[in-house]
Amino acid sequence: MSGILSPQAWEKVWTFRGTFLLGLGNTIQVALLGLLLAFILGIIFGLMATGENKVLKVISRVYVELIQNTPLLLQLCFLYYAFAFSSHSLGILVSGMISLGVYHGAYIAEVVRAGIEAVPKGQFEAARSQGFSYVQRMFYIILPQSIKIILPPLVNQVVNMIKNTSCLYLIGGSDLISLTYSFVTGENTGGAYAPAYILSGVLFFCICFPLSTLASVWENSLKKRERRVVVQKKTALEGRV
Amino acid sequence: MISNMIKLENVNKYFGDLHVLKDVNLTVKEGEKLVIIGPSGSGKSTTVRCMNYLEEPTSGHVYIDGRELTHRNKTALIRETTSMVFQQFNLYPHMTVMKNLTLAPMKLHHKSKKEAEELACHYLDVVGLRDKAEAYPTTLSGGQQQRIAIARALCAETKIVLFDEPTSALDPETIQEVLDVMIKLAKENITMVVVTHEMGFARQVADRIVFMADGQIIEEGTPDHFFENPSNERVKQFLGKIIR
Ligand SMILES: Nc1ncnc2c1ncn2[C@@H]1O[C@H](COP(=O)(O)OP(=O)(O)OP(=O)(O)O)[C@@H](O)[C@H]1O
Ligand SMILES: [Mg+2]
Numbered sequence: 449m450s451g452i453l454s455p456q457a458w459e460k461v462w463t464f465r466g467t468f469l470l471g472l473g474n475t476i477q478v479a480l481l482g483l484l485l486a487f488i489l490g491i492i493f494g495l496m497a498t499g500e501n502k503v504l505k506v507i508s509r510v511y512v513e514l515i516q517n518t519p520l521l522l523q524l525c526f527l528y529y530a531f532a533f534s535s536h537s538l539g540i541l542v543s544g545m546i547s548l549g550v551y552h553g554a555y556i557a558e559v560v561r562a563g564i565e566a567v568p569k570g571q572f573e574a575a576r577s578q579g580f581s582y583v584q585r586m587f588y589i590i591l592p593q594s595i596k597i598i599l600p601p602l603v604n605q606v607v608n609m610i611k612n613t614s615c616l617y618l619i620g621g622s623d624l625i626s627l628t629y630s631f632v633t634g635e636n637t638g639g640a641y642a643p644a645y646i647l648s649g650v651l652f653f654c655i656c657f658p659l660s661t662l663a664s665v666w667e668n669s670l671k672k673r674e675r676r677v678v679v680q681k682k683t684a685l686e687g688r689v
Numbered sequence: 690m691i692s693n694m695i696k697l698e699n700v701n702k703y704f705g706d707l708h709v710l711k712d713v714n715l716t717v718k719e720g721e722k723l724v725i726i727g728p729s730g731s732g733k734s735t736t737v738r739c740m741n742y743l744e745e746p747t748s749g750h751v752y753i754d755g756r757e758l759t760h761r762n763k764t765a766l767i768r769e770t771t772s773m774v775f776q777q778f779n780l781y782p783h784m785t786v787m788k789n790l791t792l793a794p795m796k797l798h799h800k801s802k803k804e805a806e807e808l809a810c811h812y813l814d815v816v817g818l819r820d821k822a823e824a825y826p827t828t829l830s831g832g833q834q835q836r837i838a839i840a841r842a843l844c845a846e847t848k849i850v851l852f853d854e855p856t857s858a859l860d861p862e863t864i865q866e867v868l869d870v871m872i873k874l875a876k877e878n879i880t881m882v883v884v885t886h887e888m889g890f891a892r893q894v895a896d897r898i899v900f901m902a903d904g905q906i907i908e909e910g911t912p913d914h915f916f917e918n919p920s921n922e923r924v925k926q927f928l929g930k931i932i933r
Contacts, residue, residue, distance in 0.1 A: 574779035577741055578793045578845065579768020588792060592783050 457640035461647055464637055468644075471627035472651050475613040478544045478623060482609055485549025486556050493553065494560025495586065508557065515554035521615055523547045528619045544616045544623070552609045559601045563594035596670050603663035607656045624648055692755065694719045694849055694880040695740055700749035702735055702904075709735050710746070711904040719848065720878040724891040727901035728927060733884045736901065737851050740882065741771045754848065768797050771849040772842035776858050778834040780826035786813075786837050787822045790844045798845065805844075812840040816870050832863025836870055843874075850874070852883040888931060892916060900924050 451457065461468075496508040515523070528543040538546070567590050575585040614625035628648040632641050695717040702710035709732050717723050725733045738744040739751055742763040751758040753770050781789050790809035794800040800808065813819040816836035826834055835855055842850050855871070856864045868890050875881060875894045885891060891898055892912045900908040900921070908921045919925050 568777075568779075570775060570777050570779035571781065573743055574773075574775065574781070576743060576764075577767065577771070577773035577775075577851075579764055579797055580793070581764050584796060588796065589781055593781075 452642040452646070454640075454643075458643045460637065460640045461631075461643040464631060465647075467627050467631055467637075468624065468647055468651065471622065471624035471648075472655075474541070474622050474627075475610065475624040476655070478541060478548065478613050478616065478621075479606075479610045481545040482548035482552065482613075483606060485545065486552035486605070486609065489549065489553030490556025490560050493557035494564065497557060497561040498564045499582070512554045512557055515551055516558075520547065520551045520612060521618055523551060524615050525618060540616065540619055540621050543619060544613065544621055548609055548612060548615075551612070552605050555605055555608075556602060559598055559605065560594075562601075563598035564590055566597050567593045600663045600667040600670070603659055603666070607659050607663075610656055610659075611652065624651060692719050693717070693752070694721070694754055695882070696750075696752040697736070697739065698750040698752070700736075700739055700746045700751065702732075702739065702744060703747045709904050710739070713749070713904070713906060715899065715906060717880055717882060719880055722875050722881045722894050722896045723883070724895040724898045725882065725884045725901060726886070726888075726891065726898060726927070731901040732904040733901050734853050735904075737773075737853050737882055737884055740849075740851055741767050741773055743773075768845075770847050771851060772845045772847045773851045773853070774835070774838050774842050774855050776854040778826070778831070778838045778858075780834055780838055780841070782826055785823050785825055786818070786829075789826065789837065790841050793841075794844050808844050808846075809840070812843045813837075815843065815873065816840045817866075830863060831859045832866045835859065835867045839867070839870055839874070849880045849882070852881065852885070854884050854886070856885065856887060886931065888916075888928070900927070 493508040493511055496504040497512075499505065524543065524547040527547045528538065528540070531538045531543070564586075571589055571593065572585065575589045580588065613621075613623045616623045617626040617629060620626070625648065628644050631637050632639065632644045693716045695715070697713050697715040700710055700713045701708070713732075713736060715736070725736060727733050735744055739746050740753070742751070742758055742760075745760060753766055756762070756766060758766055780786075781792070784792065787806065787809055790812065791800075791802070791805035794805040794808055795802060810819060810822070813822060816839055818833060818836055818840070821829060821833065821837065826837065829837065835858075839855075852871070856867050859867060864887070868887060871881075871883070871890065872894055881894075883891075883894075895912050898910065898912055898915045899906050900915075900919075900923075902923055908915070908919060908924045910919075915924070916928065919928065
């Protein structure tokens with residue numbers, strides 16, 4: 449009955465396809481909201497890490513290290529249960545969104561920091577010598593140059609976030625993985641393991657694969673462009689000699 | 690009366706424990722062309738960078754055009770008064786030459802696009818690169834990039850332009866094209882502070898030369914004084930090594 453070749457199992461999955469789509473919808477919803485939070489945190493803490501203020505730098509470092517060196521599951525459970533038992537329950541979706549946002553925000557902060565630090569020091573100095581304020585410097589001169597470096601790993605973070613919605617299972621979420629699990633273990637629906645997990649996997653893949661492909665294509669074209677600039681410079685030099 | 694454009698008063702600068710500027714006092718008059726020379730590591734760059742607060746002095750005072758430069762007012766005061774040309778050009782690589790030249794005039798000096806572009810064209814003519822307006826900096830030679838960087842500095846129309854070894858990163862055959870532009874500028878009433886190892890240029894253009902060693906100004910005078918009979922032994926040695 450659970451077999452990958454069993455027509456009944458596939459039929460059951462098909463009948464309950466709404467469950468899977470609902471799970472997918474919830475996963476995307478949590479991921480999108482989490483992403484929004486992660487972007488905001490990532491940009492703020494990434495800028496703090498590269499700014500001049502030492503206190504802000506330390507705060508940013510503490511945030512990143514704390515989040516990157518403890519499991520996401522722990523953070524999620526902490527947030528959910530800490531609030532649940534203080535009678536201010538946040539709810540599963542909100543807890544999920546916040547902890548995914550905070551978790552990936554720390555990684556995005558590192559991505560942003562690396563992107564900004566990859567811009568040569570002379571660019572900051574030229575901008576300062578012209579009298580651009582901090583925000584203007586970042587906006588007109590630094591971020592446009594680092595965005596190309598930032599984008600590919602940023603897209604990878606999006607992919608990871610979508611996959612990490614599966615952590616919601618632990619707090620009783622209704623994301624794709626959690627619903628798949630309750631489907632295959634359910635009293636009325638149980639049993640169709642292989643088809644259920646295949647479908648669930650296909651759904652994840654359909655969303656994540658285009659994104660990660662986009663990221664690697666982006667990265668490659670970036671590398672090619674850099675090589676082209678180097679070649680251009682070289683030929684320009686040789687041309688003059 | 691010609692006023693002081695730049696004044697450093699008892700400026701000290703430490704990098705950690707390293708005492709890089711030791712009680713430096715220096716004034717530059719309006720329209721003056723000051724050349725700073727000295728051995729590597731003597732604090733020439735740091736001195737010039739204190740003038741636009743790319744480095745903040747550890748102690749002492751910096752006055753620009755009569756106003757004290759502070760951490761608080763640096764962005765606004767620098768915007769109005771000084772521009773800088775760097776050894777490594779530091780053009781913005783993601784923008785065309787025209788954008789490089791018009792960014793500050795439009796965003797900081799409230800010029801319309803048309804005004805900014807006219808200004809840019811004018812200064813591109815001055816540096817002889819009008820035809821490169823739509824090029825990207827990385828496609829230009831070093832000498833061309835530096836001339837563009839000078840044009841960018843001029844587009845801000847500030848009274849002061851600082852140069853930190855503007856020809857040191859260039860191939861020998863392109864140095865002169867940059868120096869020629871600077872010699873042309875020196876005829877204007879711009880206050881120029883130039884760190885350079887180009888002694889021919891210093892002799893031709895400088896109103897005054899200061900010599901730095903170990904974070905101090907150890908000799909100061911007209912080019913004639915400097916090249917004919919410098920009093921300090923270290924200056925003699927340095928010039929002996931560099932000129933021949
Ligand atoms: N950001 C910094 N951090 C630490 N030390 C620095 C820094 N900038 C400069 N120094 C040190 O300060 C001293 C003076 O440096 P500075 O760049 O002003 O010298 P310079 O006269 O311009 O030399 P050069 O001819 O090599 O450019 C040097 O010993 C240098 O190593
Ligand atoms: Mg220097």
